[in-house]
Each structure stands twice: as structure tokens, then as C-alpha cells.
Amino acid sequence: DIVMTQTPLSLSVTPGQPVSISCKSSQSLLYSDGKTYLYWYLQRPGQSPRLLIYEVSNRFSGVPDRFSGSGSGTDFTLKISRVEAEDVGIYYCMQTIQYPLTFGGGTKVEIK
């Protein structure tokens, strides 16, 4: 199985400040079609996960542009340029290049 490792486990930020979350995979997520199958989700308290970023850096429909994704191979980063109160929750990365699909352990974001 591909192991997805997220850091940090949690962080507490002041509204308006930036956030950076790391996700490292145990194998490259670059497929032979040239795409990299790494996704980012936000699970707000009491809700289902919601897709934020697909294929490393593409914002999903309706996702604010303060969210951005970057990285390649095995190292990936989700950034929030200016955190807002609605960004509270747990962020997960996920890979779909190989079965079984696997998730990172999650990064909990709280607002100070």
C-alpha cells in the first residue's frame, strides 16, 4: 500500500494568516499518462469530506482561490493564503494511482 504522511498533525492559526500542510507519499504518484493522482479534501466538523484540489494543483468547482496545491512525485503541499473561520476542519490528502486508495492521517486546522 502507498503510505500517505501528513504534517503537521494540527495547527492553530490567526484569521488572515497563511497555512501550509505537507503530504508525502511512499511512492511516486506520477502516472504514465503524465497526471499525478493526488487530491486534497477538507472535512468540516460534522460534515462529509469535500474535494478542494485535484491532481495536485487544480481547484475544484467553487473552491476559493485562497486554496492552492503544489508538488510533484512524492512531496505535496496545500496552502491557504489567508485563513478564514470557515476553513476550520481536518484536511486530508489522498492518492488514487494505486489500489487500495489511501489517505493521509489528516491535519486539524483550528482558528485562534
Next chain:
Amino acid sequence: QVQLQQWGAGLLKPSETLSLTCAVYGGSFSDDYWSWIRQPPGKGLEWIGDINQSGNTNYNPSLKSRVTISVDTSKNQFSLKLTSVTAADTAVYYCAREPTNWGQGTLVTVSS
């Protein structure tokens, strides 16, 4: 906009079979894969398995011996069966259209 609505029994006794169904609205099964994912209380996400419209399935090896995922394209529905449940199977179970849309989740509790 694709929406997923899921249902099934929320309280089971050990050794019983978990059975959940997910209906897809606003779209067809087309070329997508349709997943079941679970989340134990206070823990992270675990992918259970998926299926496409042709009925081709992939399962997490950790659950493969107990899981069956099926599809009914005439009803735009897919289903999950997990046999011989124990307390360790207590979780919120989500259906999802990989990787974009998730159902609302169903809490399944296994208790004698």
C-alpha cells in the same frame, strides 16, 4: 451537479451483515468509479472498495474477505455488504463518486 444519498441500518449486532445503498442523482454512472469509504469515530478515512458501471470491483485487501460491492445501473444505485461485523467496524460509512462527490454518511454502530 451529482448528488449521492445513502441509507441502511445503523445498529447491528456482532456477526451480522452491514448493508448500505447509495443512490446517484443528477448524473449517470458513465465512466466513473463509485466508492465506499469509512471513518471510525474520531479517526481518519479508510477506503473500502469501489465499482464501475460494468460491475468491475476493487477491494481493500484488509476487508476483501468480508466485502461485496454491487451496482444496479437501472436504478442508479450501488451497494455495500460487509459480513461478520464486529465492534471494530463501527464507523461512519460514506459512498462517493471518485474523487469528487461524497454522500452524507451513515453511522453504523456494532454492539451487542
